[in-house]
Amino acid sequence: MYGFEAMTFNIHGGYLEAIVRGYRSGLLTAADYNNLCQCETLDDIKMHLSATEYGPYLQNEPSPLHTTTIVEKCTLKLVDEYKHMLTQATEPLSTFLEYITYGHMIDNVVLIVTGTLHERDVQELLEKCHPLGMFDSIATLAVAQNMRELYRLVLVDTPLAPYFSECITSEDLDDMNIEIMRNTLYKAYLEDFYRFCQKLGGATAEIMSDLLAFEADRRAVNITINSIGTELTREDRRKLYSNFGLLYPYGHEELAICEDIDQVRGAMEKYPPYQSIFSKLSYGESQMLDKAFYEEEVKRLCLSFEQQFHYAVFFAYMRLREQEIRNLMWISECVAQNQKSRVHDSVVFIF
Amino acid sequence: MEYIDRLPSMDLMRSEKMMLAQLIIPVESAHRAVSYLGQLGLLQFRDLNDDKSPFQRTFVNQVKRCAEMSRKLRFFKDQIHKAGLGLSPHPASETDIELEDLEVGLAEHEHELIEMNHNSEKLQKTYNELLEFKMVLQKAGDFLMPDGNHSADHETELDENVHTNNDYADSASLLEQEMQPGMSDQSGVKFVSGVICKSKALRFERMLFRTTRGNMLFNQAPADDPIVDPASNEMVENIVFMVFFSGEQARKKIHKICEAFGANCYPVPEDSIKRRQITRDVLSRLSELETTLEAGLRHRDAALNSIAFQLTKWMNMVRREKAIYDTLNMLNFDVTKKCLVGEGWCPIFAKTMIQDALQRATFDSSSQVGIIFHVMDSIESPPTFFRTNHFTNAYQEIVDAYGVAKYQEANPAVYTVITFPFLFAVMFGDWGHGICLLLGALVLIAREKRLGSQKLGSFMEMLFGGRYVLLLMSLFSIYCGFIYNEFFSVPFHIFGSSAYKCRDATCRYQFVPQMIFLNSLFGYLSLLIIIKWCTGSQADLYHVMIYMFLSPFEDLGENKLFWGQAVIAVPWMLFPKPFILKRLHTERFQGRAYGILGTSDMYSDEEPDSARHPHGEEEFNFSEVFVHQMIHSIEFVLGAVSNTASYLRLWALSLAHSELSTVFYEKVLLLAWGYNNFMIRLVGLAVFAFATAFILLMMETLSAFLHALRLHWVEFQNKFYSGDGYKFKPFSFASLTDEDE
Numbered sequence A: 001m002y003g004f005e006a007m008t009f010n011i012h013g014g015y016l017e018a019i020v021r022g023y024r025s026g027l028l029t030a031a032d033y034n035n036l037c038q039c040e041t042l043d044d045i046k047m048h049l050s051a052t053e054y055g056p057y058l059q060n061e062p063s064p065l066h067t068t069t070i071v072e073k074c075t076l077k078l079v080d081e082y083k084h085m086l087t088q089a090t091e092p093l094s095t096f097l098e099y100i101t102y103g104h105m106i107d108n109v110v111l112i113v114t115g116t117l118h119e120r121d122v123q124e125l126l127e128k129c130h131p132l133g134m135f136d137s138i139a140t141l142a143v144a145q146n147m148r149e150l151y152r153l154v155l156v157d158t159p160l161a162p163y164f165s166e167c168i169t170s171e172d173l174d175d176m177n178i179e180i181m182r183n184t185l186y187k188a189y190l191e192d193f194y195r196f197c198q199k200l201g202g203a204t205a206e207i208m209s210d211l212l213a214f215e216a217d218r219r220a221v222n223i224t225i226n227s228i229g230t231e232l233t234r235e236d237r238r239k240l241y242s243n244f245g246l247l248y249p250y251g252h253e254e255l256a257i258c259e260d261i262d263q264v265r266g267a268m269e270k271y272p273p274y275q276s277i278f279s280k281l282s283y284g285e286s287q288m289l290d291k292a293f294y295e296e297e298v299k300r301l302c303l304s305f306e307q308q309f310h311y312a313v314f315f316a317y318m319r320l321r322e323q324e325i326r327n328l329m330w331i332s333e334c335v336a337q338n339q340k341s342r343v344h345d346s347v348v349f350i351f
Numbered sequence B: 001m002e003y004i005d006r007l008p009s010m011d012l013m014r015s016e017k018m019m020l021a022q023l024i025i026p027v028e029s030a031h032r033a034v035s036y037l038g039q040l041g042l043l044q045f046r047d048l049n050d051d052k053s054p055f056q057r058t059f060v061n062q063v064k065r066c067a068e069m070s071r072k073l074r075f076f077k078d079q080i081h082k083a084g085l086g087l088s089p090h091p092a093s094e095t096d097i098e099l100e101d102l103e104v105g106l107a108e109h110e111h112e113l114i115e116m117n118h119n120s121e122k123l124q125k126t127y128n129e130l131l132e133f134k135m136v137l138q139k140a141g142d143f144l145m146p147d148g149n150h151s152a153d154h155e156t157e158l159d160e161n162v163h164t165n166n167d168y169a170d171s172a173s174l175l176e177q178e179m180q181p182g183m184s185d186q187s188g189v190k191f192v193s194g195v196i197c198k199s200k201a202l203r204f205e206r207m208l209f210r211t212t213r214g215n216m217l218f219n220q221a222p223a224d225d226p227i228v229d230p231a232s233n234e235m236v237e238n239i240v241f242m243v244f245f246s247g248e249q250a251r252k253k254i255h256k257i258c259e260a261f262g263a264n265c266y267p268v269p270e271d272s273i274k275r276r277q278i279t280r281d282v283l284s285r286l287s288e289l290e291t292t293l294e295a296g297l298r299h300r301d302a303a304l305n306s307i308a309f310q311l312t313k314w315m316n317m318v319r320r321e322k323a324i325y326d327t328l329n330m331l332n333f334d335v336t337k338k339c340l341v342g343e344g345w346c347p348i349f350a351k352t353m354i355q356d357a358l359q360r361a362t363f364d365s366s367s368q369v370g371i372i373f374h375v376m377d378s379i380e381s382p383p384t385f386f387r388t389n390h391f392t393n394a395y396q397e398i399v400d401a402y403g404v405a406k407y408q409e410a411n412p413a414v415y416t417v418i419t420f421p422f423l424f425a426v427m428f429g430d431w432g433h434g435i436c437l438l439l440g441a442l443v444l445i446a447r448e449k450r451l452g453s454q455k456l457g458s459f460m461e462m463l464f465g466g467r468y469v470l471l472l473m474s475l476f477s478i479y480c481g482f483i484y485n486e487f488f489s490v491p492f493h494i495f496g497s498s499a500y501k502c503r504d505a506t507c508r509y510q511f512v513p514q515m516i517f518l519n520s521l522f523g524y525l526s527l528l529i530i531i532k533w534c535t536g537s538q539a540d541l542y543h544v545m546i547y548m549f550l551s552p553f554e555d556l557g558e559n560k561l562f563w564g565q566a567v568i569a570v571p572w573m574l575f576p577k578p579f580i581l582k583r584l585h586t587e588r589f590q591g592r593a594y595g596i597l598g599t600s601d602m603y604s605d606e607e608p609d610s611a612r613h614p615h616g617e618e619e620f621n622f623s624e625v626f627v628h629q630m631i632h633s634i635e636f637v638l639g640a641v642s643n644t645a646s647y648l649r650l651w652a653l654s655l656a657h658s659e660l661s662t663v664f665y666e667k668v669l670l671l672a673w674g675y676n677n678f679m680i681r682l683v684g685l686a687v688f689a690f691a692t693a694f695i696l697l698m699m700e701t702l703s704a705f706l707h708a709l710r711l712h713w714v715e716f717q718n719k720f721y722s723g724d725g726y727k728f729k730p731f732s733f734a735s736l737t738d739e740d741e
Helices: A005-012 A014-024 A030-037 A042-049 A067-088 A093-117 A122-128 A138-143 A147-157 A161-167 A175-200 A202-227 A234-240 A250-256 A261-268 A272-279 A289-306 A312-336 A340-345 B002-006 B027-040 B060-082 B099-144 B164-171 B198-211 B248-261 B272-328 B348-364 B390-402 B413-427 B431-446 B448-453 B458-465 B467-484 B502-519 B523-535 B541-550 B565-574 B576-602 B622-646 B648-674 B678-719
Strands: B018-026 B189-197 B216-222 B227-229 B234-236 B238-246 B339-347 B372-376
Touching: A005 A014, A014 A067, A014 A312, A030 A042, A030 A312, A030 A340, A042 A067, A042 A312, A042 B060, A067 A093, A067 A312, A093 A122, A093 A138, A093 A147, A093 A175, A093 A312, A122 A138, A138 A147, A138 B248, A147 A161, A147 B198, A161 A175, A175 A202, A175 A234, A202 A234, A202 A250, A202 A261, A202 A289, A202 A312, A234 A250, A250 A261, A261 A272, A272 A289, A289 A312, A312 A340, B018 B027, B018 B348, B027 B272, B027 B339, B027 B348, B060 B099, B060 B272, B099 B189, B099 B216, B099 B227, B099 B238, B099 B272, B189 B198, B189 B248, B198 B216, B198 B238, B198 B248, B238 B248, B339 B348, B348 B372, B390 B413, B390 B458, B390 B467, B390 B678, B413 B467, B413 B648, B413 B678, B431 B448, B431 B467, B431 B678, B448 B458, B458 B467, B622 B648, B622 B678, B648 B678
Parallel strands: none
Antiparallel strands: B018 B339, B018 B372, B189 B238, B216 B238, B227 B234
């Protein structure tokens, strides 16, 4: 019942909403980032992080640190928090929380399949997978030779199975159709998640549809930019766009026929929310587009905490932490490689 | 005046007088001085480098080294714990070692330990592999039949041949040592055998089925013993499997799946004679490895034991060192970089002790220059420090949980010592239950020494911390119980008929906390009571108060104290108070303004960093103060009425308690006693005892405790207690223990 969540929300969701808001207050602030950017070595970063909520996760690491260790431990914290919330959650929140991980699951499937295609060691690939996107039989992905086998052997047991109906072909796997598979799966996932949120109704539906629409539109732009100059036909490209979002359907028509970045820009500038993103970039440039999109996303995610009694805060928190870990990774890399002048290139401040 | 001077000092009533002191310490004696101060534990350093991030401070490297050392110590502790050894509780009485030596020593120990772990892990892995191989060989024999000819109809004989194989395995002679991959050329059927974790077995089988499209046969048998997984150091239950299939493609796929599932495959020869040879071989190698492993383990345990002997001491030492450097990081370098300048709060009585410690530090580090210690003035409010003992500590904690007293503010803990147990007892008045509580409290106090030295669970710790509260609570309950005439809800006429009946007593004893409460208000209210006492009027104070507000001009009948009291009292309470307070306020502000002027004149040439300068002058705003006081007085009047009503909970809970115990007494105990059956009486007694212990003694105690707490925090303390001070947290080694665990 829209507008009346306050009456019943706290019966099941109140505890976890409090938990997630508590977690959110542990996010690094601009002051933290400023201090981190001044660090000279990775040990300094560890020392600074030891005063934050990452402290317990890093304190037992021996001294010559590596960027991967920092990122791994920070991710571990996120995973621990996620698992804690998932075990406490009841329906439909638990399903909602599970939906959040499907994106990582798709990425992991693609990572393993691409890796085996290039004959990498499976164990090595498994270490690179995001822990949130792990599922039981993920290692057996290496056995599959084509999409049909991939589906029949492994993915039929995972929640990704329904998303696969679009891309079952008997072709052998190669880089191109793996990438198409990734985008098809992601499209199906986003649409499914969108429908699920609509079904939940109330403030969750309202805020999540906004956040997911942004995600879908960003993917549409990225697909367009990445497919410029490849063999992907306009029709195929059109098929990869999700069927919702601000750009749907007229924006998709325009994006489908774009041949260079400036045409994309022309199409996007008709939409006021994206106008401000593109106005930050100079013509012909697409390098900083990612950062601009991330900044806009972080802004929207933070705003979702302004409202109460809805599930979007869980989604927003997970995304914000992931952004924070990306920031930490970038800062650590810059510090480790002595490239401190570039440290601000990719860090997106959250507060 | 003489009489007042002879009174005992009011330690608990007013917090200790504090002073802000400045220390100028030469660099060479700084470490020692700080460590002596830490032992003394009476100086709270102020952080003078607040604007610097942790890694920009002076002693950052030392702090990092300490953190690294404590990481190693945690590693040792973890290892010792895993090996099932205990730490020696008493720190070894060896001579102190230098921090540098300790650092080197720790690094050596860690290196040694890691190497030993690595070696034993490798050995353990080999051992486990052999163990698994042994199991596979034994089980495979069952699958393949002892004489090993046709693998097609092995299924039927599987169960019958379990026992025969083991006997053969031991008696056969060792002829060949090489291992053959398990293949059979007779029927084109091949097999792969191995070991897999039990939890994965089902998925493994399903995956095999799907991959081979059902053209395989999966046999499994549970392994005999669980095996330690070297990765996680946990016991894992495994199963032995054997997959039969045909075709080269299938073999590749099955191998890939085994790899993906982390199943260990072992080649098993189909020939039973060879199998026995290999089994013999494996068994002999296993026993060899076992002795090696045991020797390694003994060696490691010895090393860990020697570490465990000193670990507590090392941990204390590193913790102290880290605290010292953290404190040193709070100090500033002076201009010449030869001295450290620190500021801190200390109680005035500790001045000589601190000076003494500083002198010792100068002497012990044979420094040429002494440490300068002088007192500074401060505008900032000093921290609050009460010297408590075992007895008063718990009560102080109760008050601090609400808010720490402002510096030199009257401390409600003094009253709480008596009022808290008393209010509790009013709700819990039953001397039978009181005696039970008293016994519990006495047990805790009698074992104080023993319990205080060991770690307790969170619940026990709470009980133990409040043991003196519990003691007084139980004594007061016994007292109230006598007055209420209640013993497990049974009226007990110890004082004969002169004792008050329960409800009378309740009413009467509601009246006394009422008095405590009212006394804490302003003179007007207490005056009323004193008049009432003096005149011996029969007026019910409730009626006086309530009707005073409801109908000030009506005749109050016998409740009337004296004519027109309400007419005078209400405006008296409402109007002059804000004005008087306002005037007081004005005076205070003026006084402070002069003070600021005076001090800033005197010290205008000091460094700007110091605390003695005001951080911003408080503007005196007449209208704001006035409005604030108006609101405050209205709140006060309303609060006086509503809070009075709050004290009704005393009556309510007391009634609830006595009714509940009556129910248990009459409906359980008496009912059961009515039957002339021993069993029923026993059951009734048991139920009664259970209900008394858990519901009346535990739950009711908690609820009465909670309400007493609320009455203190909300109704009592909000009348006079601002509680916006901050606690005195001296730099002290004693408070460091187990902080980071």
